[in-house]
Amino acid sequence: MYGAQEHPSALTLPSSGNDLEHEQGSQQGTEHEDSASITPHHHFNLQEGLQHLASKFLMRPKKNQNWKPNGPMDYARSAKKWAIQPTAYTAYYCQDNCLFHRNLLDSEMGPGKLFLDRSKASGPPKGGARLTANDIQNDLEYVVPVTIGTPPQVVHLDFDTGSADLWVWSTQLQVSAANKKGHGIYNPRHSSSSKQGAGLQWDITYGDGSGARGNVFFDTVRFNQIVIKGQAVEAATYLDATFSGEHGSDGLLGLAFPQLNTVKPQRQKTPMEHLIEQQLVQSPIFTVSLDKYGDQESFYTFGYIDNTVLPKGNQIGYVDIDSHNGFWEFPSSQIRIGNRTVQRPKGNTAIADTGTTLILLDDNAVDEIYGRIKGARMDRSGWILPKNSKPPNMAFAVGRNFYTISGEDLKFADAGKGMSFGSIQSRGQNKQDIFGDVFLKRVYAVFDQTPGHPRLGLGQRTLKD
Structure with a gap:
């Protein structure tokens, strides 16, 4: 928590007694550290006396005009990238070096129910359908x-x-x-x-x-x-x-x-x-700002933080990164679904990934989310919800801070018959959550690769569409 206030930019988990450190950076403005990081930030100065002027630069991505959100195909791509292993809620999974579509029963069953493979209900096991590149x-x-x-x-x-x-x-x-x-x-x-x-x-x-x-x-x-x-x-x-x-x-x-x-x-x-x-x-x-509806405001910066991105009063909160797996991985112990707080598995972590579109969570968290939405159910390609539903906002813990996506962000793509494909799906048997672009579009992300002290900084962007 910053001082005695709780900012909408980074709702904070209850403190264990250690207040967050504060620092004033020449580029960064006022920011706050996660309480797990109590040592001063390592300033970037690998050698004294630079022989050339270090720089900073901004790069704007181009919106790929061929891209259109496709829930099942985006989920299949995520399953492929992260080698998702099957659970009850994984419509797509990897097994024996193949990507499969789990042939789930057409079902009206909602959250908390057990789903059966169609093969187990209609005869001898046939397994899932193997997917080709055209299905991804x-x-x-x-x-x-x-x-x-x-x-x-x-x-x-x-x-x-x-x-x-x-x-x-x-x-x-x-x-x-x-x-x-x-x-x-x-x-x-x-x-x-x-x-x-x-x-x-x-x-x-x-x-x-x-x-x-x-x-x-x-x-x-x-x-x-x-x-x-x-x-x-x-x-x-x-x-x-x-x-x-x-x-x-x-x-x-x-x-x-x-x-x-x-x-x-x-x-x-x-x-x-x-x-x-x-x-x-x-x-x-480097920092990442992805615009929700186009590429006009999207950018990456290298070497500096753009202090104009966040709404006035919203600040950047930091969490230490565990990089031993090579990823931008951090603790994520809770989710807030509306006014309900859901505890995650002990030691739960998440990975920030610009190369994944969706948000992938464990089955219990997925069940908690869709269980609060009337008409939400699992179909053969993943979780879907009614287009006219009013899902609550959801906040995800990143270290001791919370960052929010709107309930409408859950409606990722058209699923037909008045339904939307959900932007939150199962991570299968994987141990880490994946926070993809659906999450990253609602924050300004700072990826700090200081040798020996990597950190992730996030600031809450507006939820207004």
């Missing part, structure tokens, strides 16, 4: 223009806080000309600054066995006026059908922690690592 959301909502090489080659990348590779479509990729149409293709032979990494290979594999792989080149990468020399660029030689069917995206730029990088036999530094180690940014941070 292949389009990404936001992509960011980045240039690679000399002279610069423009590619549009998915900025993903849930991974740590920078990979791109390349001329080494054996796909049809039709699939390459509309894509920015990296050609290392046309770059005078490109040098192949001898013996280096990369390979990303997802829970359904799909993935991408290729060779590694070291080249110049430009973020606006900032130039990173010698950045590992992972040039795809193979993409499975999920990736080769994507429209609008030419690859991915990972913003998670470096241990997730897949290059072998030696992992390579991420762009954020280079920005920090080469002191190309004023502070070791």
Whole structure:
């Protein structure tokens, strides 16, 4: 809690006796730490006496005009990325290196009821239906223009806080000309600054066995006026059908922690690592502001916090990150559903991921949420709710602070027959929640990658639509 007040920007869990620390940053304004972090913030100064001026920059993502919210397909993409294992409420799951659609009974049953596989009700077990690339959301909502090489080659990348590779479509990729149409293709032979990494290979594999792989080149990468020399660029030689069917995206730029990088036999530094180690940014941070209805106000900043984003009086609260798994992972012990507080499993954590659209929670939390909405039920593709329903606002604990999405945010996409597909779905047997774009659009997020002291800062944005 900030002072003696409780701000709408960050509702606070009851204190155990330790007040939150306060600090005044030259860039950041007044902010407050999570009580679990009682040491002073590590100021960014890896070396005394800079030989060049550290900078800061802003990048605006482009709205992918091909993207449309599709509840089942977005959930299938999430299940694929996070290798979701089945529970009673998982319509999509991974098993034996395949992605399946669980063939649930057509049902009028609501929250708290047990669902049966259709196969178990109608005869011998048949398992779920295996999905193909056409059943998965292949389009990404936001992509960011980045240039690679000399002279610069423009590619549009998915900025993903849930991974740590920078990979791109390349001329080494054996796909049809039709699939390459509309894509920015990296050609290392046309770059005078490109040098192949001898013996280096990369390979990303997802829970359904799909993935991408290729060779590694070291080249110049430009973020606006900032130039990173010698950045590992992972040039795809193979993409499975999920990736080769994507429209609008030419690859991915990972913003998670470096241990997730897949290059072998030696992992390579991420762009954020280079920005920090080469002191190309004023502070070791990047921030994310995603606009709810378009790309006009969406942006990423590197090296600074934009103090104009939050409503007056709303502040940024910080929580320490546990990065040992490579993710932006933090404790999340409660949910508030309207005026009801729901305790999460002991030690529950969540991951902030710009590369996931939905919010994924454990089955008990999902049951609590939809159990308060008349007419909500589980259908064959996931949880749905009536379009004319009035769901309560929901607040999620991030450390000791709460951040809120509106009840209307729960209505993710049209599900037909007067129903909406829910933006909150089951995480299956996974141990962490996933807070995707539905959550991130309601906050201003600060990803602080200070070596030895990573933190996540969140400030509540307006709930008015």
